[in-house]
Amino acid sequence: APTDEDLRALIDDHVGLEGPLLPILHAVQKAFGHIPGAAIPLIADALNITRAELHGVISFYHDFREAPAGRHVVKICRAEACQAMGGDVLAEETLKKLGLDWHGTTVNGAVTVEPVYCLGLCACGPAAMVDDRVVGRVDGARMDALLKEAGA
Ligand code: FES
Structure with a gap:
Protein backbone atom coordinates (compact mmCIF):
# COMPACT_ATOMS: atom_id res chain seq x y z
CA ALA A 1 0.00 0.00 0.00
CA TYR A 61 -14.05 11.22 -14.83
CA HIS A 62 -14.63 7.61 -15.78
CA ASP A 63 -10.90 6.95 -15.98
CA PHE A 64 -10.36 7.11 -12.25
CA ARG A 65 -11.15 4.29 -9.90
CA GLU A 66 -11.21 4.29 -6.12
CA ALA A 67 -10.59 0.56 -5.73
CA PRO A 68 -7.94 -1.60 -7.40
CA ALA A 69 -9.08 -3.13 -10.70
CA GLY A 70 -9.18 -6.84 -11.44
CA ARG A 71 -6.50 -8.48 -13.58
CA HIS A 72 -8.51 -7.59 -16.69
CA VAL A 73 -10.76 -4.62 -17.35
CA VAL A 74 -13.75 -5.14 -19.63
CA LYS A 75 -15.27 -1.87 -20.84
CA ILE A 76 -18.66 -1.84 -22.48
CA CYS A 77 -19.59 1.07 -24.72
CA ARG A 78 -22.51 3.08 -23.37
CA ALA A 79 -22.61 5.75 -26.04
CA GLU A 80 -25.54 6.27 -28.36
CA ALA A 81 -24.63 4.30 -31.47
CA CYS A 82 -23.79 1.19 -29.48
CA GLN A 83 -26.87 1.53 -27.32
CA ALA A 84 -28.98 1.57 -30.48
CA MET A 85 -27.29 -1.68 -31.55
CA GLY A 86 -28.14 -3.52 -28.33
CA GLY A 87 -25.37 -2.26 -26.09
CA ASP A 88 -27.83 -1.60 -23.30
CA VAL A 89 -29.02 -5.18 -23.17
CA LEU A 90 -25.47 -6.46 -23.50
CA ALA A 91 -24.36 -4.33 -20.56
CA GLU A 92 -27.31 -5.29 -18.42
CA GLU A 93 -26.91 -9.02 -19.12
CA THR A 94 -23.17 -8.94 -18.58
CA LEU A 95 -23.44 -7.22 -15.21
CA LYS A 96 -26.26 -9.54 -14.18
CA LYS A 97 -24.34 -12.64 -15.21
CA LEU A 98 -21.32 -11.55 -13.16
CA GLY A 99 -23.43 -10.24 -10.28
CA LEU A 100 -21.72 -6.85 -10.51
CA ASP A 101 -22.51 -3.17 -10.77
CA TRP A 102 -20.45 -0.86 -12.94
CA HIS A 103 -16.86 -0.62 -11.68
CA GLY A 104 -17.32 -3.86 -9.77
CA THR A 105 -14.78 -6.67 -9.78
CA THR A 106 -15.51 -10.41 -9.80
CA VAL A 107 -14.77 -12.11 -6.47
CA ASN A 108 -11.87 -14.03 -8.01
CA GLY A 109 -10.26 -10.70 -8.92
CA ALA A 110 -10.21 -11.56 -12.64
CA VAL A 111 -12.44 -8.94 -14.21
CA THR A 112 -13.60 -5.39 -13.55
CA VAL A 113 -16.47 -4.10 -15.68
CA GLU A 114 -16.54 -0.43 -16.57
CA PRO A 115 -18.60 1.80 -18.84
CA VAL A 116 -16.89 3.63 -21.65
CA TYR A 117 -18.26 6.35 -23.92
CA CYS A 118 -17.43 5.54 -27.54
CA LEU A 119 -14.51 3.42 -28.65
CA GLY A 120 -14.56 4.67 -32.23
CA LEU A 121 -16.18 1.44 -33.42
CA CYS A 122 -19.66 2.89 -33.77
CA ALA A 123 -20.29 1.16 -37.12
CA CYS A 124 -19.70 -2.24 -35.50
CA GLY A 125 -21.61 -1.89 -32.26
CA PRO A 126 -22.07 -2.95 -29.64
CA ALA A 127 -18.41 -2.40 -28.92
CA ALA A 128 -16.35 -3.45 -25.95
CA MET A 129 -12.75 -3.34 -24.90
CA VAL A 130 -10.80 -5.97 -23.02
CA ASP A 131 -7.69 -4.38 -21.56
CA ASP A 132 -6.15 -2.72 -24.67
CA ARG A 133 -8.10 -4.71 -27.25
CA VAL A 134 -11.19 -3.23 -28.91
CA VAL A 135 -13.86 -5.71 -30.00
CA GLY A 136 -16.87 -5.00 -32.21
CA ARG A 137 -20.25 -6.68 -32.69
CA VAL A 138 -20.25 -8.11 -29.20
CA ASP A 139 -23.31 -10.23 -28.61
CA GLY A 140 -24.00 -12.34 -25.53
CA ALA A 141 -22.05 -15.35 -26.81
CA ARG A 142 -19.04 -13.26 -27.75
CA MET A 143 -19.08 -11.56 -24.37
CA ASP A 144 -19.22 -14.96 -22.67
CA ALA A 145 -16.15 -16.03 -24.62
CA LEU A 146 -14.29 -12.82 -23.74
CA LEU A 147 -15.14 -13.20 -20.06
CA LYS A 148 -14.11 -16.84 -20.06
CA GLU A 149 -10.82 -15.95 -21.70
CA ALA A 150 -10.27 -13.28 -19.03
CA GLY A 151 -10.92 -15.84 -16.30
CA ALA A 152 -14.17 -14.36 -14.94
FE1 FES B 1 -19.87 2.70 -29.17
FE2 FES B 1 -18.91 4.64 -30.73
S1 FES B 1 -20.80 4.53 -29.78
S2 FES B 1 -18.03 2.74 -30.24
Whole structure:
Protein backbone atom coordinates (compact mmCIF):
# COMPACT_ATOMS: atom_id res chain seq x y z
CA ALA A 1 0.00 0.00 0.00
CA PRO A 2 1.22 3.51 -0.71
CA THR A 3 2.54 5.46 2.24
CA ASP A 4 1.58 9.06 2.93
CA GLU A 5 5.14 9.96 1.94
CA ASP A 6 4.75 8.30 -1.48
CA LEU A 7 1.52 10.17 -1.99
CA ARG A 8 2.92 13.49 -0.80
CA ALA A 9 5.85 13.15 -3.18
CA LEU A 10 3.50 12.64 -6.13
CA ILE A 11 1.36 15.57 -5.06
CA ASP A 12 4.41 17.81 -4.63
CA ASP A 13 5.58 16.92 -8.13
CA HIS A 14 2.44 18.38 -9.67
CA VAL A 15 1.04 20.90 -7.22
CA GLY A 16 2.85 23.80 -8.90
CA LEU A 17 1.15 23.20 -12.24
CA GLU A 18 -1.70 25.32 -13.42
CA GLY A 19 -4.76 23.11 -12.88
CA PRO A 20 -2.88 20.55 -10.78
CA LEU A 21 -5.82 18.34 -9.79
CA LEU A 22 -6.12 16.09 -12.83
CA PRO A 23 -2.34 15.65 -13.22
CA ILE A 24 -2.14 14.65 -9.55
CA LEU A 25 -5.01 12.16 -9.88
CA HIS A 26 -3.48 10.66 -13.04
CA ALA A 27 -0.08 10.35 -11.36
CA VAL A 28 -1.56 8.68 -8.28
CA GLN A 29 -3.64 6.24 -10.33
CA LYS A 30 -0.68 5.43 -12.56
CA ALA A 31 1.51 4.72 -9.55
CA PHE A 32 -0.98 2.69 -7.53
CA GLY A 33 -3.56 1.48 -10.04
CA HIS A 34 -6.32 3.41 -8.29
CA ILE A 35 -6.86 6.46 -6.10
CA PRO A 36 -6.40 5.06 -2.60
CA GLY A 37 -8.56 6.42 0.20
CA ALA A 38 -5.45 7.72 1.98
CA ALA A 39 -4.81 10.06 -0.95
CA ILE A 40 -8.11 11.90 -0.59
CA PRO A 41 -7.37 14.06 2.48
CA LEU A 42 -3.81 14.71 1.30
CA ILE A 43 -4.89 15.93 -2.13
CA ALA A 44 -7.81 17.92 -0.72
CA ASP A 45 -5.52 19.67 1.77
CA ALA A 46 -2.80 20.35 -0.79
CA LEU A 47 -5.27 21.97 -3.20
CA ASN A 48 -7.47 23.54 -0.57
CA ILE A 49 -10.65 21.86 -1.80
CA THR A 50 -13.13 19.78 0.17
CA ARG A 51 -13.11 15.99 0.16
CA ALA A 52 -16.62 16.07 -1.28
CA GLU A 53 -15.43 18.19 -4.19
CA LEU A 54 -12.59 15.80 -4.77
CA HIS A 55 -14.88 12.75 -4.74
CA GLY A 56 -17.09 14.58 -7.22
CA VAL A 57 -14.20 15.03 -9.63
CA ILE A 58 -13.04 11.43 -9.27
CA SER A 59 -16.48 10.03 -10.01
CA PHE A 60 -17.06 12.47 -12.88
CA TYR A 61 -14.05 11.22 -14.83
CA HIS A 62 -14.63 7.61 -15.78
CA ASP A 63 -10.90 6.95 -15.98
CA PHE A 64 -10.36 7.11 -12.25
CA ARG A 65 -11.15 4.29 -9.90
CA GLU A 66 -11.21 4.29 -6.12
CA ALA A 67 -10.59 0.56 -5.73
CA PRO A 68 -7.94 -1.60 -7.40
CA ALA A 69 -9.08 -3.13 -10.70
CA GLY A 70 -9.18 -6.84 -11.44
CA ARG A 71 -6.50 -8.48 -13.58
CA HIS A 72 -8.51 -7.59 -16.69
CA VAL A 73 -10.76 -4.62 -17.35
CA VAL A 74 -13.75 -5.14 -19.63
CA LYS A 75 -15.27 -1.87 -20.84
CA ILE A 76 -18.66 -1.84 -22.48
CA CYS A 77 -19.59 1.07 -24.72
CA ARG A 78 -22.51 3.08 -23.37
CA ALA A 79 -22.61 5.75 -26.04
CA GLU A 80 -25.54 6.27 -28.36
CA ALA A 81 -24.63 4.30 -31.47
CA CYS A 82 -23.79 1.19 -29.48
CA GLN A 83 -26.87 1.53 -27.32
CA ALA A 84 -28.98 1.57 -30.48
CA MET A 85 -27.29 -1.68 -31.55
CA GLY A 86 -28.14 -3.52 -28.33
CA GLY A 87 -25.37 -2.26 -26.09
CA ASP A 88 -27.83 -1.60 -23.30
CA VAL A 89 -29.02 -5.18 -23.17
CA LEU A 90 -25.47 -6.46 -23.50
CA ALA A 91 -24.36 -4.33 -20.56
CA GLU A 92 -27.31 -5.29 -18.42
CA GLU A 93 -26.91 -9.02 -19.12
CA THR A 94 -23.17 -8.94 -18.58
CA LEU A 95 -23.44 -7.22 -15.21
CA LYS A 96 -26.26 -9.54 -14.18
CA LYS A 97 -24.34 -12.64 -15.21
CA LEU A 98 -21.32 -11.55 -13.16
CA GLY A 99 -23.43 -10.24 -10.28
CA LEU A 100 -21.72 -6.85 -10.51
CA ASP A 101 -22.51 -3.17 -10.77
CA TRP A 102 -20.45 -0.86 -12.94
CA HIS A 103 -16.86 -0.62 -11.68
CA GLY A 104 -17.32 -3.86 -9.77
CA THR A 105 -14.78 -6.67 -9.78
CA THR A 106 -15.51 -10.41 -9.80
CA VAL A 107 -14.77 -12.11 -6.47
CA ASN A 108 -11.87 -14.03 -8.01
CA GLY A 109 -10.26 -10.70 -8.92
CA ALA A 110 -10.21 -11.56 -12.64
CA VAL A 111 -12.44 -8.94 -14.21
CA THR A 112 -13.60 -5.39 -13.55
CA VAL A 113 -16.47 -4.10 -15.68
CA GLU A 114 -16.54 -0.43 -16.57
CA PRO A 115 -18.60 1.80 -18.84
CA VAL A 116 -16.89 3.63 -21.65
CA TYR A 117 -18.26 6.35 -23.92
CA CYS A 118 -17.43 5.54 -27.54
CA LEU A 119 -14.51 3.42 -28.65
CA GLY A 120 -14.56 4.67 -32.23
CA LEU A 121 -16.18 1.44 -33.42
CA CYS A 122 -19.66 2.89 -33.77
CA ALA A 123 -20.29 1.16 -37.12
CA CYS A 124 -19.70 -2.24 -35.50
CA GLY A 125 -21.61 -1.89 -32.26
CA PRO A 126 -22.07 -2.95 -29.64
CA ALA A 127 -18.41 -2.40 -28.92
CA ALA A 128 -16.35 -3.45 -25.95
CA MET A 129 -12.75 -3.34 -24.90
CA VAL A 130 -10.80 -5.97 -23.02
CA ASP A 131 -7.69 -4.38 -21.56
CA ASP A 132 -6.15 -2.72 -24.67
CA ARG A 133 -8.10 -4.71 -27.25
CA VAL A 134 -11.19 -3.23 -28.91
CA VAL A 135 -13.86 -5.71 -30.00
CA GLY A 136 -16.87 -5.00 -32.21
CA ARG A 137 -20.25 -6.68 -32.69
CA VAL A 138 -20.25 -8.11 -29.20
CA ASP A 139 -23.31 -10.23 -28.61
CA GLY A 140 -24.00 -12.34 -25.53
CA ALA A 141 -22.05 -15.35 -26.81
CA ARG A 142 -19.04 -13.26 -27.75
CA MET A 143 -19.08 -11.56 -24.37
CA ASP A 144 -19.22 -14.96 -22.67
CA ALA A 145 -16.15 -16.03 -24.62
CA LEU A 146 -14.29 -12.82 -23.74
CA LEU A 147 -15.14 -13.20 -20.06
CA LYS A 148 -14.11 -16.84 -20.06
CA GLU A 149 -10.82 -15.95 -21.70
CA ALA A 150 -10.27 -13.28 -19.03
CA GLY A 151 -10.92 -15.84 -16.30
CA ALA A 152 -14.17 -14.36 -14.94
FE1 FES B 1 -19.87 2.70 -29.17
FE2 FES B 1 -18.91 4.64 -30.73
S1 FES B 1 -20.80 4.53 -29.78
S2 FES B 1 -18.03 2.74 -30.24
